[in-house]
Amino acid sequence: MAAALEVRNLSVYFQTPEGEVQAVRDLSLTVAAGEIVGLVGESGSGKSVTALAIMGLLPPSVSRTSGSALLGDRDLLALAPDRLVKARGRDISMIFQEPMTALDPLFRIGDQITETVRAHHRVSRRAAADRAIRILTDVGLPDPAARVRAYPHQLSGGMRQRVMIAIALVSEPAVLIADEPTTSLDVTVQAQILGLLAELSRAHGTAVVLITHDLGVVAETCSRVHTMYAGEIVEECSVDEALLAPKHPYTSGLIQAIPRAEKRRQPLYSIPGRVPPLTAMPSGCRFEPRCEHASESCRAAQPLERRDGRAVRCGRHGELTLPGAASGVDQ
Amino acid sequence: MRRLLLERAVWLVPTLLLATFGVFWLIHLAPGDPAITLAGENATARQIAAIRHELGLDQPFLLQYWHWLTHAWRGNLGTSLNTREGVAGAIGHALPVTLQLVLGGLLLAAVLGTIAGIVSARRAGTSTDAAVSTLASAGAAIPSFWLGLVLISMFALGTHWFPATGSVALTSNPGQALRHLVLPSIALGVSGAAEIARQLRAVLIDILGSDHIRTLRAKGLSERRIVWLHALKGAAVPLMTIVGLQVSRFLGAAVVVEAVFGISGIGSLVVGAAQNHDYPVVEGVVVVMALIVIVVNFAVDVSYRIFDPRIR
Structure with a gap:
């Protein structure tokens, strides 16, 4: 299948008072039309920075990117500013974690949708308003004809996120980046929103990059998953492979950290330590200081090895058998 | 909106009382006497006293304020002591x-x-x-x-x-x-x-x-x-x-x-x-x-x- 979005060797640098630091290193990621790909990792692993870099939303005064993000034959990272503005919202869209603060509190939701339509298409106000009601119907907002006049604070969190999705998809973009779209929602609403994203992606052939720290969300929604740690992809494979037979100790650790009913009498697992700060990255494997399988060889830089349609950034993956989701279940 | 308007109207009264009383007091404290100015250069003490009486300046300070207040309440801002012009007109x-x-x-x-x-x-x-x-x-x-x-x-x-x-x-x-x-x-x-x-x-x-x-x-x-x-x-x-x-x-x-x-x-x-x-x-x-x-x-x-x- 043709790639809708192909990110190649993306690196992101930030200027800080202490000098330039690298937040994302050499990241590659491909999403096909109609496919939902997960990007998982802890807070601080660089997922959101990756998304903002692809969208060109990082402040240029303090950041710099290299690599490419191909949307069809256009490289978003090399696009002239005015053409990038036109591509955003029309060819590639993004939804955010907190739908309350992500919507403009001072404008009616109908107007927030129609202005998006009119920014990209020469249509009348009337046609744009009709389009707004139709997309709100598509995202399952009850009573859309009346709700267009509502302000964001008059809607629940789940409804606001539906509105965000409507805004993002109203121009039927080829690619949607969803950055923790369900993190701030109730579990039941979370499942509805994920279901909606999957349904819309299938119906319109939208390629979706789903960013989350929750492998449970990935398991429910995605076909493939990229695990990200400290600014690098450490593992890339199908969701089944990742869950059943992870090859990177970090992916395995994330799986162990999912609370599960059958482990209810045991203490919750957490990966010891935290993501290293950008100013103090280990020179070898970046996960090495926190890894229970670390050995002398891990002090060297680890390349991302590709084999059999999956990739892993761990020199010891051949010798390790790591626990996945199944190993926690009583066998 | 109506509540806001009502709230503001209620606050209007103490605000105006405080402002007008404060200013009245300050004028009272300031040195000088308008009667002397009005009476002219060669006025006798009697003439000045007569003017003071006519303007009500010989009354106690609080009473003067009260007079002004009761008139103002009825929409009468009085006349200028100097020009005898109506205050409302001058404003x-x-x-x-x-x-x-x-x-x-x-x-x-x-x-x-x-x-x-x-x-x-x-x-x-x-x-x-x-x-x-x-x-x-x-x-x-x-x-x-x-x-x-x-x-x-x-x-x-x-x-x-x-x-x-x-x-x-x-x-x-x-x-x-x-x-x-x-x-x-x-x-x-x-x-x-x-x-x-x-x-x-x-x-x-x-x-x-x-x-x-x-x-x-x-x-x-x-x-x-x-x-x-x-x-x-x-x-x-x-x-x-x-x-x-x-x-x-x-x-x-x-x-x-x-x-x-x-x-x-x-x-x-x-x-x-x-x-x-x-x-x-x-x-x-x-x-x-x-x-x-x-x-x-x-x-x-x-x-x-x-x-x-x-x-x-």
Whole structure:
């Protein structure tokens, strides 16, 4: 299948008072039309920075990117500013974690949708308003004809996120980046929103990059998953492979950290330590200081090895058998 | 809305009582006696006493205030001790002149301040921002009387582009009125523009970094629409607050500007009256000023409700 979005060797640098630091290193990621790909990792692993870099939303005064993000034959990272503005919202869209603060509190939701339509298409106000009601119907907002006049604070969190999705998809973009779209929602609403994203992606052939720290969300929604740690992809494979037979100790650790009913009498697992700060990255494997399988060889830089349609950034993956989701279940 | 109006109306009474009583007391404390002035140079003590009695100045201070208050309550602001002209009439002549000036200064401050605030917020941290901020600091620091004198010498006496003194009513000759208004409005408005620019810059920097602005960028809106429509509407509530504060500040500062430009508005009226212990005039002006400030505050409160649906 043709790639809708192909990110190649993306690196992101930030200027800080202490000098330039690298937040994302050499990241590659491909999403096909109609496919939902997960990007998982802890807070601080660089997922959101990756998304903002692809969208060109990082402040240029303090950041710099290299690599490419191909949307069809256009490289978003090399696009002239005015053409990038036109591509955003029309060819590639993004939804955010907190739908309350992500919507403009001072404008009616109908107007927030129609202005998006009119920014990209020469249509009348009337046609744009009709389009707004139709997309709100598509995202399952009850009573859309009346709700267009509502302000964001008059809607629940789940409804606001539906509105965000409507805004993002109203121009039927080829690619949607969803950055923790369900993190701030109730579990039941979370499942509805994920279901909606999957349904819309299938119906319109939208390629979706789903960013989350929750492998449970990935398991429910995605076909493939990229695990990200400290600014690098450490593992890339199908969701089944990742869950059943992870090859990177970090992916395995994330799986162990999912609370599960059958482990209810045991203490919750957490990966010891935290993501290293950008100013103090280990020179070898970046996960090495926190890894229970670390050995002398891990002090060297680890390349991302590709084999059999999956990739892993761990020199010891051949010798390790790591626990996945199944190993926690009583066998 | 009705509740707000009622609330404001209730507050009006203590505000006016406090302001008028305070001013009455200050006039009473100030040295000098209007009767002596009125009686002329060769007046006898008896003549002065007669005038004092006639004006009620021989009564106890609190009783004098009470008399004034009961008359004012019925809409009678009394007559000037010096000119014997009705206070309401004198204010009626002077007020439009001052309001014209205050509106001119306000318009200049709002337009200039908003543009400067937006420019420096969008280029925060650059040399443009630094230049605008320096200008704003200078604008806030320059005294209006000095600026007025400089403007007169440069653009009235030097180039003759604008008249140096006087004013014309907007209703009688708009063109001439505007020409007369330009220099005093600048003298009055520059410090307000500086204040608005400074505050708006801070508010806008905050807003432009917020999540919902990022969403607007993500959906492909032009930067112009984001700044001038969405961010500025977000800044409207603090902006209206600052503009409202400038109104009361300008009403006070107009006294000085009127003196510099020889404009006979409320400023010259009240200064003359205060010097002559002409308490009916001073009190009348205080009442009118307090009413204006209260009405402006009310308008600002109403504007919050228009701009921010969450306050409704």
